[in-house]
Amino acid sequence: MNIQEMILTLQKHWSNHGCILMQAYDVEKGAGTMSPYTFLRAIGPEPWNVAYVEPSRRPADGRYGENPNRLYQHHQFQVIMKPSPDNIQEMYLDSLKALGIDPLEHDIRFVEDNWENPSLGCAGLGWEVWLDGMEITQFTYFQQVGGMECKPVSVEITYGIERLASYIQEKENVFDLEWTEGFTVRDIFYQPEFEHSKYTFETSDVDMLFHLFSTYEKEAKRQMEEGLVHPAYDYVLKCSHTFNLLDAKGAISVTERTAYLGRMRSMARQIAKTFYEEREKLGFPMLKEKGEAEHE
Amino acid sequence: MNKRDLLLEIGLEEMPARFVTESMTQLGSKVEEFLNEQKVSYGQVKLYSTPRRLAVLVQDVAEAQEDIEEEVKGPAKKIALQEDGEWSKAAIGFTRGQGMTVEDIYFKEINGVEYVHVNKFVRGKQVADLLPALRDIVVGLHFGKNMRWANNDLRYIRPIKWLVALFGGEVIPFEITNVETGKTTHGHRFLGEETVIDSPAAYEAQLEEQFVIADPAKRKDMIRSQLSQLEKEQSWTIPVDEDLLEEVNNLVEYPTVLFGSFNESFLELPAEVLITSMKEHQRYFPVKDQSGKLLPFFVTVRNGNSRSIDQVAKGNEKVLQARLADADFFYKEDQSKDIDFFLSKLQAIVYHEKIGTLSEKVGRIRRLSAELGDLTGASDEAKEKADRAAEICKFDLVTQMVYEFPELQGIMGEKYALQKGEDREVAAAVNEHYEPRHAEDGAPDTLTGAVVSLADKLDTIVSCFAVDIIPTGSQDPYALRRQAAGIVLILQERKWNIALEDVLQTAISVVKKDNVGVKSEETLLEELVSFFKLRIKHSLQERGVRYDLIDAVIEGRVGAVPSLFAKADVLMARKEEVGFKETTEALSRVINIAKKAEEPASIDEQLFENEEEKELYQAFLRVQEGLQGTDKVKEQFDLLGSLQQPIEQYFEHTMVMAEDASVRKNRLSQMSELASLILSFADFNKLLVK
Numbered sequence: 001m002n003i004q005e006m007i008l009t010l011q012k013h014w015s016n017h018g019c020i021l022m023q024a025y026d027v028e029k030g031a032g033t034m035s036p037y038t039f040l041r042a043i044g045p046e047p048w049n050v051a052y053v054e055p056s057r058r059p060a061d062g063r064y065g066e067n068p069n070r071l072y073q074h075h076q077f078q079v080i081m082k083p084s085p086d087n088i089q090e091m092y093l094d095s096l097k098a099l100g101i102d103p104l105e106h107d108i109r110f111v112e113d114n115w116e117n118p119s120l121g122c123a124g125l126g127w128e129v130w131l132d133g134m135e136i137t138q139f140t141y142f143q144q145v146g147g148m149e150c151k152p153v154s155v156e157i158t159y160g161i162e163r164l165a166s167y168i169q170e171k172e173n174v175f176d177l178e179w180t181e182g183f184t185v186r187d188i189f190y191q192p193e194f195e196h197s198k199y200t201f202e203t204s205d206v207d208m209l210f211h212l213f214s215t216y217e218k219e220a221k222r223q224m225e226e227g228l229v230h231p232a233y234d235y236v237l238k239c240s241h242t243f244n245l246l247d248a249k250g251a252i253s254v255t256e257r258t259a260y261l262g263r264m265r266s267m268a269r270q271i272a273k274t275f276y277e278e279r280e281k282l283g284f285p286m287l288k289e290k291g292e293a294e295h296e
Numbered sequence: 297m298n299k300r301d302l303l304l305e306i307g308l309e310e311m312p313a314r315f316v317t318e319s320m321t322q323l324g325s326k327v328e329e330f331l332n333e334q335k336v337s338y339g340q341v342k343l344y345s346t347p348r349r350l351a352v353l354v355q356d357v358a359e360a361q362e363d364i365e366e367e368v369k370g371p372a373k374k375i376a377l378q379e380d381g382e383w384s385k386a387a388i389g390f391t392r393g394q395g396m397t398v399e400d401i402y403f404k405e406i407n408g409v410e411y412v413h414v415n416k417f418v419r420g421k422q423v424a425d426l427l428p429a430l431r432d433i434v435v436g437l438h439f440g441k442n443m444r445w446a447n448n449d450l451r452y453i454r455p456i457k458w459l460v461a462l463f464g465g466e467v468i469p470f471e472i473t474n475v476e477t478g479k480t481t482h483g484h485r486f487l488g489e490e491t492v493i494d495s496p497a498a499y500e501a502q503l504e505e506q507f508v509i510a511d512p513a514k515r516k517d518m519i520r521s522q523l524s525q526l527e528k529e530q531s532w533t534i535p536v537d538e539d540l541l542e543e544v545n546n547l548v549e550y551p552t553v554l555f556g557s558f559n560e561s562f563l564e565l566p567a568e569v570l571i572t573s574m575k576e577h578q579r580y581f582p583v584k585d586q587s588g589k590l591l592p593f594f595v596t597v598r599n600g601n602s603r604s605i606d607q608v609a610k611g612n613e614k615v616l617q618a619r620l621a622d623a624d625f626f627y628k629e630d631q632s633k634d635i636d637f638f639l640s641k642l643q644a645i646v647y648h649e650k651i652g653t654l655s656e657k658v659g660r661i662r663r664l665s666a667e668l669g670d671l672t673g674a675s676d677e678a679k680e681k682a683d684r685a686a687e688i689c690k691f692d693l694v695t696q697m698v699y700e701f702p703e704l705q706g707i708m709g710e711k712y713a714l715q716k717g718e719d720r721e722v723a724a725a726v727n728e729h730y731e732p733r734h735a736e737d738g739a740p741d742t743l744t745g746a747v748v749s750l751a752d753k754l755d756t757i758v759s760c761f762a763v764d765i766i767p768t769g770s771q772d773p774y775a776l777r778r779q780a781a782g783i784v785l786i787l788q789e790r791k792w793n794i795a796l797e798d799v800l801q802t803a804i805s806v807v808k809k810d811n812v813g814v815k816s817e818e819t820l821l822e823e824l825v826s827f828f829k830l831r832i833k834h835s836l837q838e839r840g841v842r843y844d845l846i847d848a849v850i851e852g853r854v855g856a857v858p859s860l861f862a863k864a865d866v867l868m869a870r871k872e873e874v875g876f877k878e879t880t881e882a883l884s885r886v887i888n889i890a891k892k893a894e895e896p897a898s899i900d901e902q903l904f905e906n907e908e909e910k911e912l913y914q915a916f917l918r919v920q921e922g923l924q925g926t927d928k929v930k931e932q933f934d935l936l937g938s939l940q941q942p943i944e945q946y947f948e949h950t951m952v953m954a955e956d957a958s959v960r961k962n963r964l965s966q967m968s969e970l971a972s973l974i975l976s977f978a979d980f981n982k983l984l985v986k
Contacts, residue, residue, distance in 0.1 A: 068618075068621075069618055069621075069622070083446040083447050084445050084446045084455075085446075086446065086455070086457075089309060093485075103485070103486040104486055104487070104600075104603055104604070105603065105604040105607055106604070106607065106608060106611065107598040107599060107600060107608045107611075107612075108485075108486070108599075109310075109547060109548075109599055110309070110310035110347075111310075111313075111547065112310075112311075112312035112313065112314070114441070125441065125443040127310060131611065132607070132608050132610075132611025132612050132614075132615070133578055133580075133596065133611060133612035133615040133616070134611060134612075134614070134615040141443055141444070141445050141455075143443060143444060150444075151444075151447075152446055152447040153443075153444050153445050153446060153447075155445075167611065167614070172614075253644045253646075258646075258649075
């Protein structure tokens with residue numbers, strides 16, 4: 001099964017389970033969790049079920065397209081369901097079956113893994129899912145997002161697409177994976193991998209990046225004052241990516257690192273709180289709609 | 297009495313392996329506690345656990361509580377009976393309160409006063425009516441880490457999926473997070489099916505049919521026997537790490553052992569790297585040949601049967617291959633750099649924001665190692681080695697390998713140091729300076745390792761105390777207690793007779809020179825000495841020293857740790873001997889009376905009035921000289937013991953508190969000097985002698 005078919009299969013599977021199929025969010029980010037479709041929507045009482053593919057940028061993992069396992073940008077298939085359904089593990093295992101992974105032919109296990117993202121004030125408990133010893137999915141019950149307790153709790157399922165594909169397609173090198181018939185990951189992504197790696201480690205302008213960070217930070221705060229959660233959050237994401245670029249270049253010392261993470265965390269917390277208040281002012285409309293629907 | 301078996305099973309989404317066994321034990325003891333409290337008799341208790349369930353089976357549980365017959369005391373007779381001979385309100389009220397009538401009253405005398413009594417009989421309740429309270433036990437289990445899920449407020453180890461609660465064939469009704477108790481349990485996630493338990497006794501066998509080995513000991517035995525079968529078939533040795541086996545056992549419901557291989561060229565990596573990759577990251581058992589050499593194979597335990605086992609092996613091989621390729625890459629990267637490159641990176645690593653960088657810490661370890669070399673009288677060559685070892689002791693923390701495998705700190709340092717041509721002992725010290733790493737670990741083997749280990753630990757403890765990171769209760773994030781115990785162990789094993797107070801003062805001066813914290817040196821020393829005293833007490837307790845002996849030797853100045861331990865040992869050995877009591881009493885008497893000396897002055901022999909005074913003084917001088925002349929603690933104790941007779945004679949013939957002021961003062965001064973001599977060994981006053 002090629003990557004395109006995998007994505008289509010997962011989309012169909014989760015769509016059948018009531019998830020809204022979204023597209024990737026158009027600001028750079030390090031993980032699907034950072035998308036506002038996850039970060040913001042996990043906050044508050046309104047139900048929320050979505051699935052989307054998220055291209056995730058990890059500048060420090062850039063390897064000029066030379067390493068068979070590491071990528072500057074990889075793809076995550078992200079599922080969020082709030083409140084977490086009682087049979088979520090079974091739904092997930094069914095998705096593996098849909099991908100052609102028969103649990104009776106493999107060794108599938110749920111191994112404890114607690115997840116934390118200090119720069120966004122997020123924490124959750126759950127597992128990494130092992131397929132014959134390989135971690136293919138992060139499975140997390142969010143306990144806290146943006147420093148706020150989650151009530152109800154969302155469950156987040158993050159498939160590492162390339163990881164899973166390399167197993168399904170039995171390929172040693174990520175660049176040999178078939179994206180769709182006639183096209184490999186190498187065809188599509190080798191050049192950007194090489195160029196982004198070169199940019200990250202060699203040609204990026206550190207002064208400009210530091211400058212951008214503070215500009216983005218200022219703008220995020222200014223939009224917060226205006227009560228505009230989404231624009232403000234976009235700028236926090238930009239801060240985060242800029243920080244990752246600086247970090248990958250080794251431009252940030254350990255002490256500064258803590259300080260930068262602290263700055264982003266405090267903005268994320270503020271945004272989370274404001275988002276909740278804004279939704280509350282609107283009377284948590286998605287909660288209401290659902291209630292009305294049940295009424296009819 | 298009729299009896300039934302009781303079964304309680306909590307079905308869960310996969311629990312973290314590390315909590316399974318403890319949670320199972322907890323469930324069992326809480327259920328037993330409940331039955332005992334409720335006075336319900338029961339037979340054998342069997343405990344079960346897998347990643348997805350905790351269960352307890354209690355055999356032969358009585359159907360009714362035990363009946364209780366008890367004598368209850370009421371008001372005194374004179375209050376119970378009115379003058380007219382009728383029962384008072386108090387008496388009537390009392391009997392009613394006990395569910396009885398005045399007809400049941402009899403009198404009984406207690407300490408010469410007659411009281412109303414009744415024999416109360418309480419019939420035991422039906423146990424089936426009590427058992428829904430098991431819900432509180434299920435909800436009340438404590439886990440290391442809890443979570444919430446969906447809309448529930450309950451914090452629990454993982455979401456509850458099903459509950460089986462049976463008393464005989466009957467369901468015990470209760471509900472938690474919308475899950476109701478029933479008879480249906482679940483088999484293996486993939487191989488088994490749901491199954492209805494009609495009788496608790498059939499639980500284990502029915503689950504086994506569904507590919508769940510619910511008894512963890514049985515599961516472990518299965519793994520062990522499959523491992524040894526594999527050893528036989530392949531002529532391998534598979535060393536079983538018990539912690540790993542325990543973890544693996546709690547990751548599976550139905551174990552099947554399988555093996556795979558990896559590229560032979562990876563055997564060039566250090567064995568520790570291979571083992572860590574296999575054990576820590578993949579929970580694999582490494583494989584060795586008969587001579588103990590690693591082989592390019594690994595063993596893992598699948599949660600399932602042997603179907604498509606080759607495919608499972610192949611998948612695992614792929615994962616390990618990728619991990620080892622990574623490790624190989626890091627290893628080669630690290631080897632391409634020299635030690636100075638890594639040392640310069642330490643400047644950018646903050647050890648603690650209030651304490652400074654790792655580079656600064658290393659500077660202090662070096663200075664402290666030099667000072668300790670002087671204190672212990674080390675040779676110039678030894679000091680040189682210690683200095684180099686101190687300088688490079690942290691370099692491997694910034695290697696890629698240790699970044700990926702933090703548990704290899706020190707181990708990689710030693711390997712790389714050897715490869716870079718460092719002296720053998722210096723390289724060993726890079727690893728050893730972390731020792732003792734845990735409570736059962738020994739002190740460093742080499743002198744260099746011991747010096748640097750001492751310096752590193754002292755610096756950590758003193759710096760932390762300087763910025764008020766002081767362990768309280770269960771809070772000890774920097775493991776300062778363990779490190780203090782390590783210092784005590786090293787001083788003891790090396791038999792370094794340097795006073796702990798001097799060692800601490802040296803460390804304080806070094807730390808204060810770096811301007812760590814704002815506390816005064818005096819305050820720091822005081823805090824540190826009392827912290828260490830507690831650690832020493834603890835070490836002596838572990839050694840089996842009686843607590844009053846510990847109190848006696850730890851009172852006052854700590855001094856040199858080895859002699860403190862030796863004193864405790866001597867007291868332990870002598871305490872049962874004839875004459876120990878008399879010696880202790882004599883020495884204690886001096887200590888006690890010396891407390892009355894307000895301003896002790898030097899002793900004036902001219903003021904002695906009797907022979908006993910003179911003799912005691914001679915004995916004192918002899919013992920004082922003797923004590924200076926020996927560092928053998930046994931001899932010291934015997935010398936002090938030789939004071940017993942002169943002391944007894946002295947008190948028999950001498951009034952210390954004499955009328956004449958100058959004589960009195962002289963005698964108190966003599967007592968005072970003698971007392972400090974005795975106290976320099978131990979405070980005999982603290983000893984409990986019969």
